[in-house]
Amino acid sequence: MKNIWTIAKREYDHYFSSPVAYAVAFTILLVLGIIFALNIFYYAQNSFQSFGSAPDVSSITGAFVFMLVLSVPALTMRLVSDENRMGTLELMLTAPVRDAEFIIGKWLGGFLFLFTLIAITLIYPIILNNLVSPGIDQRVMLSAYLGVILISASFLALGVGISAVFSNQIAAFFVTMSTFVFLWWLVGFPAGILPSGGEIFQYLDMKTHFYDSLNVGVINLSDIVYFISLIALGLFTGTTSVEIRRWR
Amino acid sequence: MIKVTGLTKDYGARRAINNVTFDAEQGEIVGFLGPNGAGKTTTMRILTGYMPPTEGEAIVAGYDVVSESLEVRRRVGYLPETVPLYTDMTVFDYLKFMADLRHLPNAEDRVDESIEMVGLTDRASGFIGNLSKGMRQRVGLAQALLHKPEVLILDEPTIGLDPGQVVDVRKLIREIGKERTVLLSTHILSEAQNICDRVLIINKGKIVTEDTPENLQARLVGAERVILRVRGEADDLAKTVSKVKGVESVEARADGAIEFEFAPGKDVRPEVAKIIINEGYDLLEMRPVGLSLEEIFLELTGSESRS
Structure with missing residues (x-):
């Protein structure tokens, strides 16, 4: 356990010395800020017509997870493949660290970084809470943020797993991005087309587990199980592919 | 401390090492000598638990490298060929990170000690990315020494160092080798001759021979060769020496000295001196000339690779 923390801490510190992380953080926060401001502005312009609902936290969290699809691949692409390039993978694999500890540490480091970003976005619900009367629905906010955290953790786990498979960062980036696009947009299509048996695709579709439930304040066990399965799948892929490297 | 039996490793169809067997005791410095691609790094990677062998068994510090890999890794210090460094960290932070992974008590003191051992105290707070190759090599060495390992495995430890640093590092290795087991690889023969108690010559994945540097020389020299030098002109010296019973050949050298040979074990030097x-x-000099390790090495590996 201590090793996981040691590796996570190094990874977390590394993000703060890396331009990629700053670029990602800057872009996410900028886009969220613009969306938030437009929402408020739009509502203020039209509220007298009693048109549309008051802006709530889901407009922020919804945009945030969309940004994750595009930015997490940039955060995870180097996690393991870079160690391979620098030769430090040999150091990690000959240090008294289990392969799983190494992968989980990498994932946790990335997660802590995103968690920091998520924490920063909490200013928007706080501002919102002061603007609208009688304040925002706290339970919806907590549920939506739980969703953001679960999606971040799932994406990062998949990203770490894919980064461990590839020796090259760019390859890792594209495969990670494609995987997210598949899970986010493509996998749900057959559900609407197939006359029967579409439920499995429906279940695999990530956005239904968020937009239709967590983001509007509904916490289902099946959604939680879905995200935890993805985390386990990603970490398992990562650990296995590090083990396979040894045998090559 | 290290016991290797029948170690074999295949990379796909290519056999990198073939039935390698050797051992190393505590307090012994063993040198792995061989041309590039001979299988030195592969063997070391197996011993450090980086990858498992295809066949064979290796026991390091009392533990099996495959089934008890973590125990082995706790007890081994390893400096890989490409020094594994996080260039975005400072020397101190990097070593502290490695010390934490090894769960060292009073990690910071150990880090400071290691930095001092390799002579990098004034660069401890500098970023590794800004260090020269020789300094990076020393950071790598400090990393291998952090936990005072029972077994130290060094892949080309002096590569990229300047001559002064080479001397320092060799001294350091000899110091460590007094109590611990050191296995180092090199293709610099004088280095093996200099630091190692025992040399394993490996070529094309097989151990060709194994002995102390001195014995290797003795074994491979067919006859003992001695250089003899006297004061002044010595035209008749060769003739005089050749009269001694047991002297097999005499050769005048361009610089005025002569070289003579005798069969090993039949030392004729006292008779020659008399x-x-x-x-x-006036006798000025009489000294044996051994084959240098270079010549031995070429003899052992060269004929095979030329064929």
Whole structure:
């Protein structure tokens, strides 16, 4: 356990010395800020017509997870493949660290970084809470943020797993991005087309587990199980592919 | 401390090492000598638990490298060929990170000690990315020494160092080798001759021979060769020496000295010395010339690779 923390801490510190992380953080926060401001502005312009609902936290969290699809691949692409390039993978694999500890540490480091970003976005619900009367629905906010955290953790786990498979960062980036696009947009299509048996695709579709439930304040066990399965799948892929490297 | 039996490793169809067997005791410095691609790094990677062998068994510090890999890794210090460094960290932070992974008590003191051992105290707070190759090599060495390992495995430890640093690092390795087991690889023969108690010559994945540097020389020299030098002109010296019973050949050298050979074990040097003094020469020098390890090495590996 201590090793996981040691590796996570190094990874977390590394993000703060890396331009990629700053670029990602800057872009996410900028886009969220613009969306938030437009929402408020739009509502203020039209509220007298009693048109549309008051802006709530889901407009922020919804945009945030969309940004994750595009930015997490940039955060995870180097996690393991870079160690391979620098030769430090040999150091990690000959240090008294289990392969799983190494992968989980990498994932946790990335997660802590995103968690920091998520924490920063909490200013928007706080501002919102002061603007609208009688304040925002706290339970919806907590549920939506739980969703953001679960999606971040799932994406990062998949990203770490894919980064461990590839020796090259760019390859890792594209495969990670494609995987997210598949899970986010493509996998749900057959559900609407197939006359029967579409439920499995429906279940695999990530956005239904968020937009239709967590983001509007509904916490289902099946959604939680879905995200935890993805985390386990990603970490398992990562650990296995590090083990396979040894045998090559 | 290290016991290797029948170690074999295949990379796909290519056999990198073939039935390698050797051992190393505590307090012994063993040198792995061989041309590039001979299988030195592969063997070391197996011993450090980086990858498992295809066949064979390796016991390091009392533990099996495959089934008890973590125990082995706790007890081994390893400096890989490409020094594994996080260039975005400072020397101190990097070593602290490695010390934490090894769960060292008072990690910071150990880090400071290691930095001092490799002579990088003034660069401890500098970023590794800004260090020269020789300094990076020393950071790598400090990393391998952090936990005072029972077994130290060094892949080309002096590569990229300047001559002064080479001397320092060799001294350091000899110091460590007094109590611990050191296995180092090199293709610099004088280095093996200099630091190692025992040399394993490996070529094309097989151990060709194994002995102390001195014995290797003795074994491979067919006859003992001695250089003899006297004061002044010595035209008749060769003739005088050749009269001694047991001298097999005499050769005058361009610089005025002569070289003579005798069969190993039949030392004729006292007789030669006596006769020279009796003939009235002033003896200046009489020293054996061994085959250098270079020549031995070429003899052992060269004929095979040329064929």
